[in-house]
Amino acid sequence: MKFFIDTANLEQIKEAQDLGILDGVTTNPSLMAKEGISGDENVFNHYKAICEIVDGDVSAEVIATDFEGMVKEGEHLASLHPQIVVKVPAIKEGIKAIKHFTNKGIRTNCTLIFSAGQALLAAKAGATYVSPFIGRLDDTSTEGMRLIEDIRLIYDNYAFDTQILAASVRHTMHIIQCAEVGSDVMTGPLSAIVGLLKHPLTDNGLAQFLADHAKVNA
Ligand code: E4P
Numbered sequence: 001m002k003f004f005i006d007t008a009n010l011e012q013i014k015e016a017q018d019l020g021i022l023d024g025v026t027t028n029p030s031l032m033a034k035e036g037i038s039g040d041e042n043v044f045n046h047y048k049a050i051c052e053i054v055d056g057d058v059s060a061e062v063i064a065t066d067f068e069g070m071v072k073e074g075e076h077l078a079s080l081h082p083q084i085v086v087k088v089p090a091i092k093e094g095i096k097a098i099k100h101f102t103n104k105g106i107r108t109n110c111t112l113i114f115s116a117g118q119a120l121l122a123a124k125a126g127a128t129y130v131s132p133f134i135g136r137l138d139d140t141s142t143e144g145m146r147l148i149e150d151i152r153l154i155y156d157n158y159a160f161d162t163q164i165l166a167a168s169v170r171h172t173m174h175i176i177q178c179a180e181v182g183s184d185v186m187t188g189p190l191s192a193i194v195g196l197l198k199h200p201l202t203d204n205g206l207a208q209f210l211a212d213h214a215k216v217n218a
Contacts, residue, residue: 001178001179001183001184001185001186002023002024002056002163002184002185002186003016003021003022003023003185003186003188003193004022004023004024004025004026004056004057004059004165004185004186004187004188005022005024005025005026005187005188005189005190005193006025006026006027006031006167006169006187006188006189007025007027007031007189007190008027008031008032008034008035008037008046008050009034009035010049010050010053012189012190013025013050013053013054014053015190016190016193017053017054017055019193019194021193022054022055022056023056023057023185024054024056024057024058024059024083024185024187025050025054025056025057025058025059026058026059026087026109026131026165026167026187027047027050027058027059027060027061027087028061028087028111029061029063032046044076044077044080047060047077047080047081047084048080048081051080051081051083051084054083055083056083057083057084057085057107057129058081058083058084058085059084059085059086059087059109059111059129059131060077060080060084060085060086060087061086061087061088061111062074062077062086062087062088062089062097065089065091065093065094066093067093067096067097067100070088070093070094070097071097071100071101074086074088074097074101074106074108075104075106078101078106078107085107085108085109085128085129086101086106086107086108086109087108087109087110087111087131088101088108088109088110088111088127089110089111089112090110090111090112090113090114090118090121090122090130094110095110095121095122095125096125098110098122098125098126098127099125099126101126102125102126102127103126107128108126108127108128108129109127109128109129109130109131109165110122110125110127110129110130110131111131111167112131112133113130113131113132113133113147113151113167114132114133114136114137114147115147116147116150116151116154118130119132119147119151119154119155119162119164120154122162123154123155123158123160123162126162127162128162128163129162129163129164129165129184129185130151130162130163130164130165131165131166131167131187132144132147132148132151132164132165132166132167133167133168134147134148134166134167134168134169134174134178135168135169135170135174136168137168138170144168144174145174145177145178145181148164148166148177148178148181148183149181151164152164152181152182152183163184163185164182164183164184164185165183165184165185165186165187166178166183166185166186166187167187169186169187169188169189169192170188170189170192171192171195172192172195172196172198174186174188174192175188175192175193175196176196
């Protein structure tokens with residue numbers, strides 16, 4: 001399973017990249033706003049800065065919601081850097097835009113996926129990735145992981161190339177379950193990624209090893 005980090009924070013992206021396990025980055029307008037990035041040129045430069053840190057795909061989201069606007073914005077975003085993947089919402093105009101980008105060889109991430117039907121249409125339009133938001137489904141007492149399983153089944157039935165990018169990952173169990181059900185990618189916060197390493201028996205065991213070593217090597 002590929003590991004993407006879900007942030008626009010350059011320090012956190014660097015930290016995840018330094019771990020050596022990072023495969024890409026996802027951003028959205030809320031995450032850009034959280035970093036205080038505003039104005040077209042600043043936003044474009046920030047995407048380029050992210051691409052300079054990581055080796056993998058970097059999702060950059062369009063703001064327009066009409067077909068022409070999405071196409072104009074998406075083509076510009078894609079021209080910024082070869083690692084950019086254009087993120088498009090799962091709405092009617094978005095599916096049309098994804099088909100347009102697919103025909104032009106521009107890679108896409110269909111975002112705000114909350115149903116298997118949306119994922120099916122996005123795959124038919126040729127999306128590179130679909131982003132089902134599992135945490136936000138869990139927030140509404142609907143099991144988000146079930147959606148990943150449903151999409152996995154549908155994509156495998158028809159051998160769609162579209163990759164399932166589990167988004168809105170909130171904690172370590174989400175990551176483990178994504179891997180269990182065969183998500184192609186997960187995107188989550190740095191805390192959940194490094195949280196996978198946490199185990200008191202590891203910490204205690206290491207402390208004991210070092211103490212025993214120190215005893216005979218004083
Ligand atoms: C992913 O592409 C989205 O930007 C993100 O995962 C949404 O996560 P949230 O529900 O924690 O805001």
